[in-house]
Amino acid sequence: MTKQVTIWGAGIAGLIAANVFPQAQVFEKSAAPTSGGNHKALLRFRSAAVGEACGIEFRRVRVHKGIWHRGAYVLPDILAANQYSLKVLGRLADRSIWSLDPVDRFIAPESFFEQLLDRVEGRVHWGQDVASDTDPRQGPVISTIPMPALYEILFGPGPLCNDPGQSHAPSSAFNKPKFERSAITVARWRVPGADVYQTAYVPDPETSCYRVSMTGDILIAEYMGQAEQFAQFDPAAPFGVWPAQLEPLGEVKQSFGKIAPINDAWRKQFIFHASHVEGVFSLGRFGTWRNILLDDVLHDCAVIKRMMAADAYGRSQEMWKP
DSSP states (O other), X not given: OOOOOEEEOOSHHHHHHHHHSTTOEEEESSOOOSSSTTOOSOOEESSSHHHHHHTOOOEEEEEEEEEEETTEEEOOOHHHHHHHHHHHHSSOOOOGGGOOSOEEEEEOOTTHHHHHHHHTTTSEEETOOHHHHOOGGGSOEEEOSOHHHHHHHHHSSSTTOSXXXXXXXXXXXXXXXXXXXXXXXXXXXXXXXXXXXXXXXXXXXXXXXXXXXXXXXXXXXXXXXXXXXXXXXXXXGGGTOOGGGOEEEEEEEEEEEEEOOOOHHHHHHHHHHHXXXXXXXXXXXXXXXXXXXXXXXXXXXXXXXXHHHSOHHHHHHHHTOO
């Protein structure tokens, strides 16, 4: 008899997985959100596949992009790219600011999180600490919780380690790396009558805002750390909108807004160990600790399904595919 799948984490990745695994029970440490929780960031998809899998209609749009620097639009250059990278990563690396060509994207509805929740009604258990309330030996687990939290669960004291002789005393290969992350704040406003899809990157080091976007009639500003007042940076200016036209929709802070890469060989080995030894399959941006899009979550759900059905050799083949 097939054992029941358990999902750890009721963020968007966990709820997508719950739609793909229709019998799975979902455990979430935090309390039930009142109106979408912290899920207010920009949601654009490369295709409609996620929406189709979850029974939610997406809208295909053309997105236009630009670079807003000190009160004017500029062309991409090395200085702007480096300033943007330093702002969002704290180091120099190539980012999407170099590519300003219009792109077709699929937009989730504003109520995407709430619709995902409605489709898994009765299967989400809020206020449940997975470190003490569930056990992967009862069946396979899909973990969307941050990788450092999963590491502590598997290698710290507790009932979740299948082989206490090994799991409680990890070898040098499992010396935990430094997981670095930066908090962001997402502020939103409604612009009555607007219906455009646009993004402006903000490399200016004098403001913590790094990106502003129009999604239909919603203006979204994303800041490293705390949001700023209009006196410091006007998020409406890149779109030719007056601040008086904006209807505030609030702001939320996301503690895992930006994550820094870790050693990729260690990351893959940890995921391999978690799935093969512990029966815990990592999923999502924080679960696999890599910067991916939500489109990739749906693909990875299919990979996990195959791994759950495969023997040890089959799992190895799936894990090490490029």
